[in-house]
Amino acid sequence: MLMVTKKPNLFFIVIILNIFVLSVSQDITCNDNANFTLNGTYQSNLDNALSSLTSDTSISYGFYSQSVGQAPDQANVIGLCRGDVEPADCRRCINEASARIRDTCPNQKGAIGWVGNCMLRYSNVTILGTDPDTRVARISSNPNNASNVDQFNQGLNRLLNQLRNDASSGGSLRKYAANSTDGPGFTTIYGYMQCTPDLSEIQCYNCLDSAVRFIPEGRRGASIYYPSCIFRYEDYRFLNATVDLAPPSPPPTQSSPPPPPPLSPSGSSSNTAVIVVIVVVASLSLVIFVVIFVCVFMRRKGKQEARPQENLVYEGGDTNEISTAESLQYSFGIIKAATNDFSENNKLGQGGFGLVYKGKLQDGQEIAVKRLSRDSGQGEQEFKNEVLLLARLQHRNLVRLLGFSLEGSERLLMYEFVQNASLDKFIFDPTKRVVLDWERRYKILGGVAKGLLYLHEDSRLKIIHRDLKASNILLDSQMIPKIADFGMARLFTPEETQANTSRIVGTYGYMAPEYAMHGQFSVKSDVFSFGVLVLEIVTGQKNHTFQNGVVIEDLLSHAWKSWRDGTASSLIDPVLRDGSNSLRDMIRCIHIGLLCVQEDLNERPTMASVVLMLGSLSLTLPVPSEPAFFVHTNTNTNPEKPLFEEYTSSTSHPNQLKSKSRSSQRSVASDISRNDLHSR
Template sequence: MIHMSTTHGHAVAAVVLAVAGLVLVALTPLAAGIPWAAPCDGNTTGNYTSNSVYAANLRAVAAALLTNVSATPALFATAASGASPNKVYALGQCRGDQDATACRDCIAAAFGNAPRLCPEKKAAAVFYDVCQIGFSDRDFLASTVNSPDQEVQFINAQNVSADIAARFNATAYQLFHAMADYVASSSTISSSPKRFVTAAVGFDDATYPKIYGVASCTPDLTSGQCRGCLAEAIDEYSQEFPHNAKGARITGMRCALRYEVYPFYNGTSMLQLPGTQAGVFDFFTTLVFSSFGLSVEKNNSKGELNVFAGKKSETGKILAIVLPTVIAVVAIIAMLLCFWRRTKSKRSPSSASHMEEIESIESLLIDLSTLRLATDNFSKKNKLGEGGFGEVYKGALPNSQQIAVKRLSQNSRQGIGELKNELALIAKLQHKNLVRLVGVCLQEEEKLLVYEYMPNTSLDTFLFDTNKRKQLDWSKRFNIIKGIARGLQYLHEDSQLKIIHRDLKASNVLLDADMNPKISDFGLARLFGGDQSQDTTNRVVGTYGYMAPEYALRGQYSLKSDIYSFGVLILEILTGMRNSDTYNSDQPVDLPSLIWEHWTMKAVMEMIDPYLRNDYSSQEDIFRCVHIGLSCVQEDPVDRPNISVISVMLDSSTIPSQDPARPAFYVEMSGNFGSGLYSESCPRVEPTTASMVMSPNELSITDPEPR
């Protein structure tokens, strides 16, 4: 019994009608079998008539694919015929384990049955087990993912037993991701024209010793596009399918995934995955006991190992429980001692510090399978946000601790070695106003950072939302400003390290349950040693509106670069406006310059958030924060105060007697560098060696380079 599930309502109805039609209409048995799905998208694209231009174009692409699909080594071809609005786009593909003859028969059957399954529909797809075709008057060939109207999801209505469901689900995910990685790998692309794999993974269960799978992409997709399509399919599986079904498949025009508890493809598995940990443990247990002259027998009905010394007895069963545990502990201790001896013999005084850093990272490692289960395989429903670095997902560890998992983009050029160095840096930072790093995962080309979960998300979600901003009264905003200052002071002066954040902004300030701020995202952070005060990079990364001018123009960054960003952030907190929002054709000026203009005219309260203006008791603190903010955005870094001075001013009524000068020249949203409202005109400076890589608005590019 097969049950169908799809996220697309119109596709559901179409497939149900099509499958019902298979029962009512007697189809001629073919070597290809019977089509298992045929979604028809007539509701949106309409119908055609048998003697129309569209029908003639459809016959033309059908004839072309009938020849071309089976004639190509990849068993794949596309075709297009005619001109709009009667142009027809079509695609045909056979499963990679088929030969040319079987492929041709299947494609012929698919086009032969399409008019019967989807009568005169301009858009349709026909899926057999071993081939598929699709056609439409819409250019679906330009898409790199499965189109909703040409994708179908099927599951086996029978489930595995509840006691193995969790392990079964985890193993199925392991199979899916292994197949997806294999199909999308560059080595697969270079070695075979087919983007296809058959696979089997060992499952420690007597009833289901293995789980079998197939994955494929159309060969015209790049490696990244193929992996992206399969990742989307896996995500759909995690959201739409019950996680204990004996079989499931997601099939579309661009990629497909399927698993079953029985072999359903021709030939042997191209990819053999190791069994579960229990199966590996059984092997070593048997090996060790045999060396002591003991007999080992597995109870296939229960999956237990029984150990006997001659005769089967209860003592043997006790040994089966106690001895494996003892042996496992001894083996672990032996491996640790061996590892310690090797590292000790290789370690030199100069490498001791480096080894300590690596060991601190090893203690933070979290298994990929744990994070997949924690986030429901990075499902969309758990997605918290997205930036230039990648995506962030909410999750919960087995101990119920809530976490936020940052999934770094696959195309980031940051290597594993550089990432470990960065993590070793972050792991040493412990402060109540810095987000705590819980762990890290570096498996299967994934780079995942696990942080403590902040229930109120980021500051920008409150500050720049008209309704949510009402929740930020002055006491909360003042507490946020002071908390950010404390966190920044720890980074700059109080920790054992001297760290420049380089990407301080509202979206990188997270809020806990009590609205206390915590600085996050150290992807661009840089470490200064000794008396070092500044450095220069020839690759500028960051966020428009927050970057200090000397950094944006010349790649020079220092502790004062963070002070500039903090000044912009203070002014945003006071006004409830993004710095970027003040740029427009009528008023091409940045927020600091606009506030400074009102400051000089003694009208700065006009720029303050309306929700704060009526709180007369706080006006003195507000004026002090405006003064501090303007002092932080001075053009010359020397004129900007140190963070310790800022903290003193925030914690007391101390304020400089001298008014701040005009702010630094601003960076227009187009990326052009111009003068501020009251600054002297200066020519545009074109970077020479610097590669200007900046992200608009609130999306920062996290692509750091090692020092």
Template sequence: MGKKSSVSILCFILISFSPIFVSAQTCDEAAGTFKPNSPYEKNRRLLNSTVASNVTAYAGYFNGSIGLGPDRVYALGMCAPGAEPQACSDCIQDASDSLLSTCLNQTDGFVWSGDEFLCLVRYSSKSLYGVLALEPITPFHNVMDIRKENQEEFDSVWDGLKLRMITRVSSSVRNNSSTSSLSLSGKYYAKDVAPVPVYGNILVLMQCTPDISSNDCSLCLETSVDYYKKLYHGKRGVIMLRPSCFFRWELYNFSGAFDHINDPPPLSNSPSVPNLTDITKKDNNVSRGVIAAIVVVIVVIIVLIYVGMFMFKRRKKKQDIQLSTESVQFGFKTIEAATSNFSELNKLGAGGFGEVYKGILMNGTEVAVKRLSKTAGQGEREFKNEVVVVAKLQHRNLVRLLGFSLQGEEKLLVYEFVPNKSLDYFLFDASKRVQLDWTMRHNIIGGISRGILYLHQDSRLKIIHRDLKASNILLDADMNPKIADFGTARIFGMNQTVDNTSRVVGTFGYMPPEYVIHGQFSMKSDVYSFGVMILEIISGKKNSSFRQTDGLVNNLVTYVWRLWENKSLPDLIDPGIKEDCKIDEVVRYIHIGLLCVQENPADRPTMSTIHQMLTTSSITLPVPLPPGFFFGNRPGMTTLSQGLNPSQSSSKSYTCSVDEATITDVNPR
């Protein structure tokens, strides 16, 4: 091999793979910013300075926080299992320093750092423990391709290895009942190798942060694999870095974790990526001057890349709405064709907002198209802004917005298609309700709580849904719940807790008294609605199915309260699930539902507390106070005369319904 060809290959290797020899840090621009020298910045610097020592002290994993209120900073640090303590400490310290110097004023950031990404450091303005974070993603890939004639055979081996790996990683939990950092440090880590013709070995390494659940770990890795297949399929190696997981595969031994693997001998027709050591051995005649020149060129390229990234980030904030909107926009003709010109045969439902149709895009993807009423008062700019907001909501218990179409008076929203219709379709039909056993209802309640918790606390925006009800909970093929219909949702500021409106929108029976009477809404409004749904799911009865009896206005909430006072809560349980459930567990859920519908918003628990109550049976539940809209004869209790006719109000404009469909005026918010 001549000197010229050796230098060319050396340049290729160093330039193509140069990103993986440096820290891959990501500053989350969308999460928010802080002011220089603010308490948040001081807390961030203080906490990051302690991560390295804490990770070493806690056997490779640490999760902690410092500060109070909006100035509180959370941090997480971890090293790969088996890392030497000193190497781990040095890697964490370098990673922490790089985050501070790169993320100058962003409230969230993460970095995988060190040789072969030995360690991870994250910080955030929100709690990190147990929260799955799929975004932002930082990908790298090998620039060389698998030969087309080998692709099918290669994919067969790769897919089998991938399935085996994800199963191993998501179940690799230590047999240790302790919840300390020590017991967490060895979870969710696996490596494997599979021989493949022509190319030798496929080497795969996967890892998740040890605080998330097994299912979330599996989801994170599967999402990374899908991302690889969509964008980089056919490449000879890829690295996917997310805040909650790490995934890498190569055709060469890229880590000490694979030292027991013997690299296959090079074949004359093998397209394997050359190894830097092999090149050095084959050609010792490359002059030091040439190598020095190559290093200078590489440094210049890396500097230019970082300057470009810096300039891009400055422009990104100004262009965010435009780019986000354009990236999910469909042509009206495309949606018209997908729905067979909005055929009646494809109609899934209708309401005050408009109509919903099933459609099939040209690539075979099934979608649900919401065609907003042409009389809606929402303008083009406000419509686009709403689309951008909803498009950023990514959670398995929220219906995913795929895109939109805007042409003249036509405003269309394109969602993922959810095959099993809505929860009310099953719950309030005697013949279909039998399909919902207690295990399924238990999972549905848990999934809805996770979705609301994401909206209130874990998403980039604090969102109040304002119209949570059984008909707005869709069920996927596996009967997992997905919250839908964000037409009435409001966005809150980070420190905002309550807001008022002169136009009440929603569905009677699910709206709390402070909202109906005073137009006041908050996260506790959604909590009230969730409590009503818990009682409906357990009883199989609509909140609105109770009518005036014995001169008293009755509903499901007041009925359950009387059962509580009479100590007969088991009477609420749907007879169809009594035989296959633990009565004490179901009664506990009824108790939680009553806590959610208490009259005073301050008495209702937050969604994070509710989620803990639902998942941890050892938590003692407080005694509930009487609910809102309890039409009893207690002195001082707020009462509404015989059902509350919205038309009697002179100070507010109501847009709501009593039973099924919500009539929504979509106005700029």
């Protein structure tokens, strides 16, 4: 176990600092709601404001502002540098930010960018003297967890409270505070907070208070950037040496005894006494140091073994900046009013972690609001996970996040309203299923496949959904499918192909065997879930309650036997057989579904291959091998209940959920204890 020493290697620190600087060098957001005419009045005013912003070289406090022109073509610009940046470096940073933002946002009237150690913002509406804008946030975090989360949080909270008070009480020229405090063991936590100096004391305090709510739990470092306030903390020194980093006042301690009277020199006997005292004190100090070292080491080791963690979107990673989000934050009151105080009449249903309500904003836009229940099992980490992911994803087949609210114990997610609810409400309903003819079902399959392909390969990120199922596929007014519920999604780095976890999340019947048994997941885990979904859409029956005459068995088992025996057409939903000339396409989809649910993940196709298979009916498909079968021995277990549990293979219990594979090449049997894998 590595311990943090008092004198870490200087070369190691330099490498860490360089990596961080490279990873957070810039982030630019354009306001696409208002554009200007090229070579028009607003562009001329904006260019003049930007070019003259840093012309006053007498400014030494790192804040610049400029307004040129008259409304509605007035250009308002502000620039803010971190409090430890020298004036000349500040001006260079702001000028560089100006060039990069204008290049990224060529004709938008509003934009904001964080480049290096400075922020630049411009708009056609007044910036100075208005309420702080906390809707657009840039969030980054150190991927490593603190060695002792409890002690780390205690020190961090103490530091943040002081920084928030000191920064908000700053003057009209600069609202900036930097400091450090002791962390667990021999670590030190460094941090700073800063507001634009036009804010009042209470505005600055509230802005910083809102920002700290997004600190990832237990991380050794994080940065939260709002247009009007910023804060960052790390467990290494990252500010310039010119900044005063005097530690915050420690909590009151017991009064120490008065110092002993000074030793008067009295010849060799006095010198001998001094030497004896020094040797004794040094020896005692060494013993105390060793005891503290051992205690800290054992406590940290015990906590890590007793409390395995998985941080979902933040878990793992090789870069300091794991996630960045641009999101809209609404007050709880606005969303409460939009849903008529979460009235029963507005209730749409219940999702994995809480109730879902229909609402309407003041501008008439219809919304769907997920109100997370306090006992839902989804904590603040999963809430942040969904916000940070969906805010960065844009695709026709993914549900769109419109906003969120995080006030007190209330956590709300606001989505676009999707008129036709979820796929399971149609496909498994004896009456509504007739609405979904084969053409619509085929388009739904294609849309879901494209959405997954976007998550796996085509977006800026690489994301494993981990809970793909019929109830998480929403249908809009044109029956276009949209993948929803990203609370359990996992972010991969481009180099990652597979990860392990001790906490199984997902839904019975849709989980790949390697994930359910060993906690191993990858893009092929989603492929398996998609294969189950394909078979459900074609047959119109749930995987875990497939009815073959009077016998109820799992869908994968029956589909494989029917395909092997050449009777795959018997699987097809009866409402699709009558008058349909697409029997060949339906059987082909069964074939694709069986390829996706093969036991060996290496034999499953990628979503890119699945999209190609669905789009090209002339493409020859490989022969599938036997799938993995899930047999639920406990009939009281709800197969649709999502899992969110700790998994330990070393325990056993007489009532077990058995996961079996009947492969012709091998036979694998694994027992999973109900104590370790049970529904929430």
